[in-house]
Amino acid sequence: MTRQLFEGIKVLELGTMVGVPYSGKIFADYGADVLKVEPLEGDPSRSEGPFLKDIPNKETSALFLHLNTNKRSITCDLSTASGKDIVRSLIDSYDIVIENFNPGTLESLGLGYEAVTSNRTDLVMGSLTSFGQTGPWKDFKGSELVLQAMAGPMHMNGDPTKEPIKLGGNLAHYHAGLSLTYACILARLRVERGGSGDHIDQSVYEAQAGFRDRRAPGLTSASYTGRSNKRGGSLGRTASGPRPAKDGYANIMAGTSKHVPAFLRLIGREDLAEHPDAKKPATQMSTTFIEEMEASYAIWLIDRTKREAVAATQSIGILGGAILTVEDLLNDPHYQERNVWEEVEHPETGSIRYPGRHFVTSGATRKQMKRAPLLGEHTFSVLTDMGYTNSDIVQLRRAKVV
């Protein structure tokens, strides 16, 4: 018996922009039935871009197309009584609701967790906000930049003589969306094993404070010592760290590794390989030795592509990576061989490659990815399935409910 990982789970997404749509995408890409409820003008990410040929179009925003694969979409105006009725009935037939309204908004619409669980115990509601449902800052505004600054590792990213910089893209919101999916599938597991659902309160702020890559460890160090990580900190840069190669940059941990003699032979400095400093830790090497090694390394590296240099140093056990651009990623032989990209057909963009699977399972199956829905593409079919007649739907359209 084979099935997809999230098969049989119904997820209703009342989400916009990145966090909740990414949470919904993980469910949808692995077999859950995800229905997205959009405002009449669409999820704001449809207006965010980047767009095909840079022409604003609600059907060609890269951000939206990527985050909403495998979902269905209906539009619905939640400020109308009939709109609320539609969503309330939908919630009643779904297992998981994920949403990112400001704290208190769903309650004011009569769709809060208490209201929609008056007749059932098995609903899982996952709420994502900037700062959480409670606390002195719950109504403050958050954004990718501001939340990374306040709780992420921004304080340690960048040059100490310049301003700190954020991590790329929308990472804080992707991460928080993933954390929301984790909580929701945990709660769903409890429900399917006979327990109750729950209302999950995920903030981007706390997801950043618990971020594994240096933030949680840094907070622990700070608790232990009263000291903080800072920009410019490094575990050693002697012939290590990002350096210019023929076609970009390579980050190879050569001079600070145990393999300095082998490295020196590799770059054609057999003479230096025999030098006593070659066996010392980088902190104890003489300045002249370091200068000679650095100079020869620079010449060797600039003559090779970043991937060639990394392949050569990896072959003698040295850790390293090529600093790849998005174009490099898409042309990379490793990712191609592992089929991580997936062609997805769309009426506006044609067939283009998307990031496909995140992992490989030996049991559960996965289906070909389906493009993101057009705005309101499934409104008619969803309402029909709910029992609305054609004339009901015409009326709802006229009243600008759907």
Place this chain on the structure above:
Amino acid sequence: METKQETPTKSDLPLDGVKVAAITVVWAGPHCTQVLAEWGAEVIRVEPINAIQPYSRGAERIAPREQLIEMANNGITLSAYPDFEPGDEPWNRNPGFNSHSRNKKSMACNIMTSEGKQAFLKLIKEVDVLVENNVPTTIEKAGITYDTLKKINPRLIMLRMPAYGLSGPYKGYRAFGTHVEAMIGHHYLRGYPDGTPDQTGEAFTADAFAGLLGATVITAALRYRDLTGEGQQIEMPLAEGFLSNLGEFILDFEMNDRVAGPQGNTHHSHAPHGVFPTHGIDQWIAIDVSEDSEWRTLCEVLHADLLQKDTKFATQLSRFNNRDALHEELAKFTVEYDKNELFQQLQLAGVCAGPVMDDVELLSSPQLINRGFFEELDSPVIGNYRYPGIMTKWINTPNKLRTAPPRLGEHSEEIYKELLGYSDLEYKELLEQGHVGDRYPDHLLPEFLRAPQ
């Protein structure tokens, strides 16, 4: 199988009764088992005491106090023990390790030895999940691939988290976070728009995603097993777990052939959008304005009448087009303010802004403290300290950290005897062989930790 059979109640943790074995190093694997343990799983760390497992408890780079203080002065607190004091057992006092290992158990076991492998295979019969994130060949050499283990326990869920995959040209590539960061396209993107990649810092991402995603997939696989009776292997390379986070850049390239450059603090339409200096040394506030009304409020709070009247900055589009000048002008105002006071003033007036907080400052965040994010744990070898806690709240399921980070080998006796059925005599033999215990042998330790001759 020890899977809980009785009906869970509302406040039960969802993974109560789930047993997890972990052979994990560095960040990603340990983070995965951290979040599994937080939601109820019993996580057993399988770790050698007769060899040093690198990048785990920091035992391969034990440093004396003075050196750690010097590193902290240079901005690195990665190995900073409580009060910088290594103590007699520094491997139990490492902050990187202790920030993920709370709630876990430690079982001394070296899977590369015959007695260790024997114990490990017994353990595999008793657990639901195995998590590992070693170089792929380590698991192959130890002879514990999924094909072998599933014969012992067909219900086993095994998560493997190599850097790049169990196949492909980069299968054998060795990497730290900083190298994976390069190969997933993120290092290039997170630099200064006018800078080079060597100006970024040691701030990475793929471990945080892979750990959480691994736990998510394990939970889904437990559900799959409830429905089908079958376990499975999950192969989740750090690199592949991360790539979808760059989806908008990848699709932009596919649609428009555009190769996104280093992004820094830029935004494609908001202005101002950046980090501005405030009063003091290296103090900053992030400000993100997405509407004209927000801009006017910002000017009012800063008493920046001239900026507000400047037609160059009147609309979102004109501010965006003149953003370099805008940012330069704005900095002249923000630098007069304390970042925390300005943050409160701006947010109360409705402007999206927040201070850049270092690790020490974040420990005093009123919001985190109000929500009980930090929790204290006491341990005789560490002391009583606060730790970053659980990053998700469930309104009807109160959840707390349960136990302090485990000392090396702390739970060996309990696990060997009670879970694996070793007799007192068999256990004593392992102790005498130096296979179990709570300390690395002297010859693996720096001189200052060895027993006096």
